Amino acid sequence: xxxxxxxxxxxxxxxxxxxxxxxxxxxxxxxxxxxxxxxxxxxxxxxxxxxxxxxxxxxxxxxxxxxxxxxxxxxxxxxxxxxxxxxxxxxxxxxxxxxxxxxxxxxxxxxxxxxxxxxxxxxxxxxxxxxxxxxxxxxxxxxxxxxxxxxxxxxxxxxxxxxxxxxxxxxxxxxxxxxxxxxxxxxxxxxxxxxxxxxxxxxxxxxxxxxxxxxxxxxxxxxxxxxxxxxxxxxxxxxxxxxxxxxxxxxxxxxxxxxxxxxxxxxxxxxxxxxxxxxxxxxxxxxxxxxxxxxxxxxxxxxxxxxxxxxxxxxxxxxxxxxxxxxxxxxxxxxxxxxxxxxxxxxxxxxxxxxxxxxxx
Ligand code: SF4
Numbered sequence: 028x029x030x031x032x033x034x035x036x037x038x039x040x041x042x043x044x045x046x047x048x049x050x051x052x053x054x055x056x057x058x059x060x061x062x063x064x065x066x067x068x069x070x071x072x073x074x075x076x077x078x079x080x081x082x083x084x085x086x087x088x089x090x091x092x093x094x095x096x097x098x099x100x101x102x103x104x105x106x107x108x109x110x111x112x113x114x115x116x117x118x119x120x121x122x123x124x125x126x127x128x129x130x131x132x133x134x135x136x137x138x139x140x141x142x143x144x145x146x147x148x149x150x151x152x153x154x155x156x157x158x159x160x161x162x163x164x165x166x167x168x169x170x171x172x173x174x175x176x177x178x179x180x181x182x183x184x185x186x187x188x189x190x191x192x193x194x195x196x197x198x199x200x201x202x203x204x205x206x207x208x209x210x211x212x213x214x215x216x217x218x219x220x221x222x223x224x225x226x227x228x229x230x231x232x233x234x235x236x237x238x239x240x241x242x243x244x245x246x247x248x249x250x251x252x253x254x255x256x257x258x259x260x261x262x263x264x265x266x267x268x269x270x271x272x273x274x275x276x277x278x279x280x281x282x283x284x285x286x287x288x289x290x291x292x293x294x295x296x297x298x299x300x301x302x303x304x305x306x307x308x309x310x311x312x313x314x315x316x317x318x319x320x321x322x323x324x325x326x327x328x329x330x331x332x333x334x335x336x337x338x339x340x341x342x343x344x345x346x347x348x349x350x351x352x353x354x355x356x357x358x359x360x361x362x363x364x365x366x367x368x369x370x371x372x373x374x375x376x377x378x379x380x381x382x383x384x385x386x387x388x
């Protein structure tokens with residue numbers, strides 16, 4: 028019988044498992060669950076043998092039924108700017124990436140987590156989209172959780188370390204909206220105060236903005252009600268005809284259909300939406316800026332302009348500083364926040380998916 032992977036269990040599921048499979052008395056399950064979460068997520072035990080406050084019999088039973096298996100780190104690349112990129116090998120030999128992005132102090136990091144191997148979508152300007160469709164699959168909960176554990180191990184981000192992963196963005200490989208149940212369980216582990224202990228405003232979930240239904244709600248509304256973190260919408264163009272080309276999913280869920288759903292997201296969470304927008308030479312015209320202002324007037328939001336990392340087989344041109352400044356000024360003159368994020372880790376195949384793509388080719 029295959030063991031239950033610990034990193035796949037939310038607190039409630041762990042409690043249930045302890046009662047039903049490990050025969051922990053119901054009254055003790057909460058305490059034992061908290062001890063286990065603390066030991067694994069805060070003290071980083073490598074084996075259940077380290078649970079010295081548990082009886083030998085209980086430890087043996089847990090060892091027999093639960094594993095602490097994680098993917099293998101097969102490549103780590105550190106950029107001159109401090110960005111660290113990890114290539115992981117999963118049980119089925121597929122690869123996935125995780126990235127640590129430092130702040131100015133180089134001791135605080137944002138982790139960029141992946142939710143799938145490759146991506147089901149085909150955004151034209153994205154390296155991940157070029158990973159063979161045959162390889163695409165969703166990551167399990169334990170594969171998502173393991174990414175942050177492996178990065179914490181690399182940084183030695185435990186109690187006394189001065190290097191810390193302060194924020195999480197689920198913006199790596201894959202579309203969150205296609206892996207919602209696993210994402211929800213992962214976020215429960217990420218938020219639980221005996222586990223990873225991240226508040227809702229230290230986590231950002233990214234999506235292209237799927238409006239299909241999940242339990243009678245649009246995916247965006249479902250994320251608001253069930254995940255309750257910051258939401259980043261990959262817009263990348265404020266004009267439908269161009270977004271259709273950059274992100275073919277726009278033909279199904281156009282910008283106009285996103286707006287009411289984003290408004291609902293704000294009403295549910297009271298958190299502004301981050302609009303993610305890659306800075307290309309031809310998506311930052313005055314017309315684009317005006318169209319974006321019209322969107323931002325309808326939805327409480329902030330703009331993140333992202334430096335474009337050119338792809339070998341695509342002709343998109345990164346926007347010049349002058350184009351970016353002109354565009355940002357129009358947004359800011361209308362009273363909205365526009366931040367320009369420089370691309371990090373250019374020397375280590377920084378754009379999401381490119382390391383995994385290199386491994387395949
Ligand atoms: S941009 Fe995001 S959603 Fe689009 S193909 Fe890349 S990983 Fe998938």
